Amino acid sequence: MTTPADGRRTPHHRIDGATSAPVLILGPSLGTSLRLWDPQVPALARNHRVIRWDLPGHGDSPADLIGAGADIADLARLVLNLADDLGVERFAYAGVSIGGAVGTWLAVHHPDRVASLAVVCSSARFGEPEAWRERAARVRAEGTAPVADATPARWFTPAFRDAPAAKALVDDLRAADPEAYAACCDALAAYDLRADLPRVTAPTLVVAGREDPATPPAHARELADNIPGASLTEVAGASHLANVERPGPVLAALLGHLTPLYASAGDSDDATRRTAGTAVRRAVLGDAHVDRAAARANAFTEVFQDFITRYAWGEIWTRPGLSRATRSCVTLTALTARGHHEELALHVRAALRNGLSPQEIREVLLQTAVYCGVPAANTAFAIADRVLREAGEEEEESR
Numbered sequence: 153m154t155t156p157a158d159g160r161r162t163p164h165h166r167i168d169g170a171t172s173a174p175v176l177i178l179g180p181s182l183g184t185s186l187r188l189w190d191p192q193v194p195a196l197a198r199n200h201r202v203i204r205w206d207l208p209g210h211g212d213s214p215a216d217l218i219g220a221g222a223d224i225a226d227l228a229r230l231v232l233n234l235a236d237d238l239g240v241e242r243f244a245y246a247g248v249s250i251g252g253a254v255g256t257w258l259a260v261h262h263p264d265r266v267a268s269l270a271v272v273c274s275s276a277r278f279g280e281p282e283a284w285r286e287r288a289a290r291v292r293a294e295g296t297a298p299v300a301d302a303t304p305a306r307w308f309t310p311a312f313r314d315a316p317a318a319k320a321l322v323d324d325l326r327a328a329d330p331e332a333y334a335a336c337c338d339a340l341a342a343y344d345l346r347a348d349l350p351r352v353t354a355p356t357l358v359v360a361g362r363e364d365p366a367t368p369p370a371h372a373r374e375l376a377d378n379i380p381g382a383s384l385t386e387v388a389g390a391s392h393l394a395n396v397e398r399p400g401p402v403l404a405a406l407l408g409h410l411t412p413l414y415a416s417a418g419d420s421d422d423a424t425r426r427t428a429g430t431a432v433r434r435a436v437l438g439d440a441h442v443d444r445a446a447a448r449a450n451a452f453t454e455v456f457q458d459f460i461t462r463y464a465w466g467e468i469w470t471r472p473g474l475s476r477a478t479r480s481c482v483t484l485t486a487l488t489a490r491g492h493h494e495e496l497a498l499h500v501r502a503a504l505r506n507g508l509s510p511q512e513i514r515e516v517l518l519q520t521a522v523y524c525g526v527p528a529a530n531t532a533f534a535i536a537d538r539v540l541r542e543a544g545e546e547e548e549e550s551r
């Protein structure tokens with residue numbers, strides 16, 4: 153539906169998850185459709201009513217929702233119309249790039265609506281306005297094809313450019329309406345929220361792709377440094393569409409950001425901790441591991457499974473004070489020190505999901521050689537090397 157009874161227009165959207173769950177609105181990047189979020193939606197929808205929207209003229213949204221000279225406020229109003237139409241007063245919001253700018257604008261101008269904010273590969277100012285004006289003019293004159301041809305190099309690292317998910321998103325760009333795409337470029341040209349960032353009151357997560365040439369990590373640091381209390385996660389091996397190229401670390405960061413909102417609230421009870429703990433455990437250890445552990449549980453062991461879900465995962469891993477990546481560093485060190493080798497292998501895989509690169513895992517283990525002893529680190533290196541090879545993450549120089 154694009155025109156509610158009161159005449160306010162809304163973008164095309166899709167909803168996943170239980171109607172009674174807290175609402176999470178997901179915004180897309182320029183040129184993409186709501187399928188941008190496909191890698192994360194199944195996990196996010198376990199605990200949220202996830203509402204994804206399409207930019208005007210992208211995916212299935214009508215092109216005439218905005219026109220030439222649009223600004224980010226025009227896009228943000230479409231999101232508010234959508235929330236109003238669905239009866240949603242307050243929501244968590246996560247958006248990639250221009251979708252993140254819409255969320256940041258909403259957090260500044262409608263703090264009562266935005267319960268939490270996650271800004272992925274985005275910026276408070278997307279470079280020089282003139283570059284966006286030139287892109288808008290080119291697309292108005294020649295359509296989206298020339299921009300689409302140059303896009304894989306901005307969106308993905310070379311290793312990912314031929315992946316089916318990458319090609320599908322570039323196809324979205326080719327199919328986008330040129331006038332609506334150009335109007336979004338107009339909005340990016342006019343966008344500069346740098347002076348307003350200190351006004352954001354929502355708990356905020358900023359995510360950057362370390363190899364993103366469009367919104368480089370310096371843009372993410374500017375957001376995180378100026379939004380009060382914001383945390384920053386940098387994802388290794390990811391370019392502009394980091395949530396597609398490295399779905400696991402971005403999901404882990406999002407769950408780490410969203411889950412504490414309801415897990416560590418003062419009135420948190422066992423049921424809440426169990427739900428939150430299961431979500432975090434799945435994100436960090438993987439569905440396959442958690443499903444295996446659940447299938448193996450019996451009348452004798454299930455009380456222990458429940459205990460670690462509620463306590464280790466629902467009470468500690470859900471806490472907001474440290475990033476998931478930092479928690480992985482601590483955990484790898486402790487498991488090395490105590491010689492818990494099976495758990496160490498499990499947590500090397502978890503560290504990758506939490507966004508640590510093989511090089512960072514190597515640094516952690518080198519440090520354990522000093523504080524835990526060389527024999528402990530020696531075994532830890534052998535275990536991590538095996539796990540990284542199995543995960544296809546072995547280092548170039550060791551091939």
Ligand SMILES: O=C(O)CC1=CCC(=O)O1
Nearest residue numbers: 181182249250251306366
């Ligand atoms: O398409 C690009 O160049 C990258 C980008 C900037 C804003 C957005 O949404 O995507």
